[in-house]
Amino acid sequence: MRDVAVIGAGMIQFGKMPYYAPAKMGGDAGLMALEQAGIEPTKIEATFCGNIGNSPNLAQRVNGEIGVSGIPAFNHENACASSSAAFRQAFQSVANGLHEYVLVVGVENMTTHIEMGTTSAGPLVLPHGANIESDNGRMMPAVFALLGRQHMAEFGTTAEQFAKVAEKNHKHSVLNPYAQYQKMFTLEEILESRMVCDPLTLLQCCPIGDGAAAVVVTSAENAKKHTTKPVFVEASVLTSGVYKESAEGPARIQGCVRASEEAYETAGVGPDDVDVVELHDCFSIHELVAYEDLGLCPKGEGGRFIDEGLSGYGGEVVVNPSGGLLCKGHPIGATGVAQLVEVVWQLQGVCGERQVPDAKVGLTHNGGGFGPGGELGTMSITIVKT
């Protein structure tokens, strides 16, 4: 295996854009990534696309938008970690010398009916009779509310501590022009917003939205020809959960513990070395629990970690400088690559007002499918370095 680097990253601002065709969204993000990489689209040898609901053959149609055809093109669906799955296959294809330059795109238009006649948001609410757990209310907000309740019972974590995660990420989002929402809220406003699933209030839940993001991947050796700021991929780990493992205490996503341990070992770094993290804060609770699962703080101390401001600017590590899923948005198939885009830009030092000072090691944490039967879902951890 050879070393791999990202040489270009791009994304469109997330939002609700039902008339922005998925292939065009992906194409626009792809062209931006190619422009940053400084290479022509025709240099791309394969395209890997993550998406859950705007298929079929979306990678091929994205290629059509950027003016490329006749190359291998793969479409990946791993629920909310779809484009992380695409990235991992792209990474492997370059690491193993199969391709020199590949494009990875994450795309989701959750609000559109224009291609398939249905929206990608559909699968988030299963029809009655599809699954006994969802029939009884165990949908995404409930899954994470229950995880939060378990954490509260075990470690004395409070509803205010979960809400502080949302307060931080909303604060970060104000400086990110690519975020779906760029608005600050007080802790009180967050706690008093509409209750969705106790203790989760509305401002602690990620929104429905549309978006696309892309990165250009090549070998470390090629990278030096194109940029003075290559970002090297030190580990790309993807695994699935173990059936019913998350039903056992303590409150954690065990797949995250396993995947991050493997990623740290592969990359030769520890949690203390990480400067910037883009983390799958689909709900505020997930971020707090992931502080512990990722080893950023000891088990049970996620509440203290947010209380002391250790996951914000000036803390031990900046988590979700982009505003995270809560504010940047979570167009499902776009999220994994959008996290990489933010971390790559942070390591390149091009983030302007939201720049994490002296960022040298970045990590993305992207989960997919914790809902009904979701203990079998996907967990992806990627570690990059300057």
Add this chain to the structure above:
Amino acid sequence: MRDVAVIGAGMIQFGKMPYYAPAKMGGDAGLMALEQAGIEPTKIEATFCGNIGNSPNLAQRVNGEIGVSGIPAFNHENACASSSAAFRQAFQSVANGLHEYVLVVGVENMTTHIEMGTTSAGPLVLPHGANIESDNGRMMPAVFALLGRQHMAEFGTTAEQFAKVAEKNHKHSVLNPYAQYQKMFTLEEILESRMVCDPLTLLQCCPIGDGAAAVVVTSAENAKKHTTKPVFVEASVLTSGVYKESAEGPARIQGCVRASEEAYETAGVGPDDVDVVELHDCFSIHELVAYEDLGLCPKGEGGRFIDEGLSGYGGEVVVNPSGGLLCKGHPIGATGVAQLVEVVWQLQGVCGERQVPDAKVGLTHNGGGFGPGGELGTMSITIVKT
């Protein structure tokens, strides 16, 4: 890269089974493949699943059915070539030494509403306004009828010659207990069945159906420990079309010409060496044109090839001994792996009454997405040897 082999293959009989859950279908096919391989499910290190409409995280749910979890699991969507895309990634992962034993599953339940509230058949008929070509009737039967008309104009091919493809495949299907339809028809019955899109009559169009198929892939070296009949994968090529290339004469699918040339070169064999082919006969016309695109006969001589019985038992090569998509059925995501299952079984010599004598080299031809904008679709060619 190291040599790769298939050591187990399994499938369920295709048919219309709306209450057979997709994960269970995939699990049953997977268990059959594992049993043939003689290995425990827990030996599997990663699962690759092809599917277009029963997502999300189907590979993980198939794993749940076979009693495996906590491993990398990937879901692939490449239209009708979805599980060939899954197979190609699985092949690469073993060839590059990332995994020792992997499972590849193709699944589609086109008739069920039980998981997603919609059927996988939905995407085949785009909603009005989705695409100007499909709005004007250029759906799958029309795409291939136009290709057939072009072939008739250029080479004098007749409607009877296309119908003879269906006559042959229906005849083959009678001996395949896994086929959705196992019924013989006369040439007259085929030609006089309901007209779908001139010259395509109903019995020359593949049906809607449900099914699953699976193969176990490992290194050639491992294979020898488990079976006396390993089937070696000599080439697995996947590419996409070139925009509008199929609009240019002569009548052919140019992506097939490119992919098969690459596959023959990689495998070190030529068309004359191939004993058995599972070919993407979604419509009779596609099979006749693919004889030429695959180099089984010279350009323009597909009509003669079927007239002289050269693609049946006793001919130059047996094409679609399974009955093909026309009769075995075409549950979209299942097809690519189901083609491999048939070819593997033929090379293992376990096909009973439909056994191709002395089959040593097999080829699968699986296309995905020739519809509106489908010139950008997928073409996959795999070559296997005893």
